[in-house]
Amino acid sequence: MRYYGNASGGSLGGYSPPEVPEPKLIVYVDTSITNDSRLNCIVNKLAMSDFIKNIAEFTNTSEAGRNTLLKASPLPMDRNGQTQRVSGLYEITINSNYFNNKDLLIARTILHELVHPEIMAALKANGKTPLDDNCISNYNQLIGIYSSKDPLAWANDQHHKYMAENLLYKMGSALMDFHKNHLTEDFMKLQTLMNYPVGYPKGLSVDFYINMFWGSFKGTHAFHVMESITTIPPILSPLDKFRRDIEKTQYLTNLCGN
Amino acid sequence: MWKLILLIELMRYSFSLEEPQIAFIVIDDCILWEKTSYPKRFPEEFSFVKKEFKNNHWLMISYSWLDQTDKPINLKSTLRELSKQKLKYSSSLEYDDWARMEIESSKKTLKVYVLTPSDFCSQKRFEFDHQFELYEVFLILSKDE
Numbered sequence: 001m002r003y004y005g006n007a008s009g010g011s012l013g014g015y016s017p018p019e020v021p022e023p024k025l026i027v028y029v030d031t032s033i034t035n036d037s038r039l040n041c042i043v044n045k046l047a048m049s050d051f052i053k054n055i056a057e058f059t060n061t062s063e064a065g066r067n068t069l070l071k072a073s074p075l076p077m078d079r080n081g082q083t084q085r086v087s088g089l090y091e092i093t094i095n096s097n098y099f100n101n102k103d104l105l106i107a108r109t110i111l112h113e114l115v116h117p118e119i120m121a122a123l124k125a126n127g128k129t130p131l132d133d134n135c136i137s138n139y140n141q142l143i144g145i146y147s148s149k150d151p152l153a154w155a156n157d158q159h160h161k162y163m164a165e166n167l168l169y170k171m172g173s174a175l176m177d178f179h180k181n182h183l184t185e186d187f188m189k190l191q192t193l194m195n196y197p198v199g200y201p202k203g204l205s206v207d208f209y210i211n212m213f214w215g216s217f218k219g220t221h222a223f224h225v226m227e228s229i230t231t232i233p234p235i236l237s238p239l240d241k242f243r244r245d246i247e248k249t250q251y252l253t254n255l256c257g258n
Numbered sequence: 259m260w261k262l263i264l265l266i267e268l269m270r271y272s273f274s275l276e277e278p279q280i281a282f283i284v285i286d287d288c289i290l291w292e293k294t295s296y297p298k299r300f301p302e303e304f305s306f307v308k309k310e311f312k313n314n315h316w317l318m319i320s321y322s323w324l325d326q327t328d329k330p331i332n333l334k335s336t337l338r339e340l341s342k343q344k345l346k347y348s349s350s351l352e353y354d355d356w357a358r359m360e361i362e363s364s365k366k367t368l369k370v371y372v373l374t375p376s377d378f379c380s381q382k383r384f385e386f387d388h389q390f391e392l393y394e395v396f397l398i399l400s401k402d403e
Contacts, residue, residue, distance in 0.1 A: 216403035
């Protein structure tokens with residue numbers, strides 16, 4: 001366990017700060033990532049973001065203790081990435097067919113995929129996770145009837161329901177912080193592009209980054225609710241805003257490390 | 259001498275750049291496409307979304323640009339002339355076909371021109387030798403994570 005300060009007293013005058021759990025994910029970054037300079041750049045920058053630091057530590061050495069593998073290889077065309085439990089490891093695969101994707105969108109995929117093992121690890125550890133103080137109870141509320149023949153697909157659906165209803169704002173904020181602090185030039189360019197009356201005239205907000213995650217939560221109740229909200233023009237509906245923001249991703253860059 | 263070498267290298271580089279391929283797509287399954295209603299940055303911009311597309315996926319075609327210097331140049335053609343090209347029809351394209359075109363387009367090795375549903379599924383189709391506008395678009399395909 002990791003503690004802030006010295007719990008035995010001394011200069012802190014006996015103050016015992018709250019216990020901060022160690023990140024549960026020790027992520028081995030495979031050479032399929034490190035050998036690609038742009039992907040490696042994105043992962044290195046992600047590793048510095050607060051959200052990721054709270055849940056994961058990245059390593060390039062294959063020492064014991066790692067419980068997660070981050071790699072890139074070809075996957076079916078309908079996915080950006082996936083997480084599976086393989087031989088006791090959480091195995092995150094980024095679809096190498098989409099290496100040309102924008103930096104921010106690759107970061108979004110990695111961030112999303114890292115939340116899957118964090119949920120699994122938290123459920124094993126009595127719900128302890130920096131992402132959610134009420135992880136177990138929030139998760140249990142969303143458990144659906146086991147109807148799918150594919151247990152992996154079923155678990156994936158439960159995770160997405162849980163993320164959509166409990167973690168969306170945190171994930172969006174984390175992606176925004178990452179963009180602003182680690183891909184600053186790209187952030188500024190997007191901010192300028194979105195500065196129009198029905199874009200983000202007051203500057204980009206977390207809503208844009210939340211919209212980057214909605215696409216992977218389709219099929220969840222939360223997505224259907226978002227999709228069904230109607231507004232009276234000229235007010236844009238949440239679905240309109242989601243589409244507007246997704247449309248603008250084509251102007252993001254893929255220059256990390258260059 | 260070094261200037262000459264530089265010039266040769268530059269010429270070699272510029273001639274080795276490949277011209278992008280071109281795909282002409284007729285959006286013929288018109289009722290499956292919905293024009294997005296939110297206002298755009300420029301009045302001529304538009305986008306269409308194809309919904310209910312393989313496991314809840316969706317596809318967007320977007321005619322938009324960064325600024326006026328970046329605005330794509332449209333093509334004009336009659337259906338008769340167009341039929342002489344290698345045409346693709348949206349109704350017969352599978353998810354993976356769109357995905358491959360999206361990748362090529364993002365690499366700038368493919369330019370995608372569409373005949374929009376609002377043009378193709380209108381009376382214009384029945385006007386003799388009507389000159390249709392073909393718009394160069396971006397493809398955005400939803401994916402799982």
